[in-house]
Amino acid sequence: NAGVTQTPKFQVLKTGQSMTLQCAQDMNHEYMSWYRQDPGMGLRLIHYSVGAGITDQGEVPNGYNVSRSTTEDFPLRLLSAAPSQTSVYFCASSYGPGPPAYEQYFGPGTRLTVT
């Protein structure tokens, strides 16, 4: 199993550009999430999905869109990039609610810089 994969690993965007961060998992997990990690702030939840066709907002959803058409894939779209979106983005998956299902499996991350 590849686990959780993310592409690209690094990306530089200009302000106003849009892009999609890709995330895929091969563990047949129902739950998938996107986090951003900034220095001194831990991981903050952007959007999450409890199954194909179902998504919900996390703590910091503004400026990001998601969709979940299959169990395996959960792309994150930046609509119009801003310097405040410079961060490291992690995708994660888990079996579902309730321990141990909350245990998250993380991808390797995408380091995004917006100039």
Added chain:
Amino acid sequence: TQLLEQSPQFLSIQEGENLTVYCNSSSVFSSLQWYRQEPGEGPVLLVTVVTGGEVKKLKRLTFQFGDARKDSSLHITAAQPGDTGLYLCAGADNQGGKLIFGQGTELSVKP
């Protein structure tokens, strides 16, 4: 809004020393997890604690969940350079589906 406060944020110690990292909240969590993250990689789960007062040991690491399920601690005995990394606690909210992360503790163990 549920918050998790981790302390200390930074810790630099010599090999062989003991240390404790704390994770505190005013909210009750249904379970609490500890992750370790190395530079350039995603966090990796170390342990999940579920029951108030629960203690789990993983070699030299001891994890404890507070009786009221509002706080947790991670104790490392005889730290080694390989323990260096970012340690994150994360609480599962009671509504299902979401984890709330603490800010992290950056640990550096010098040989």
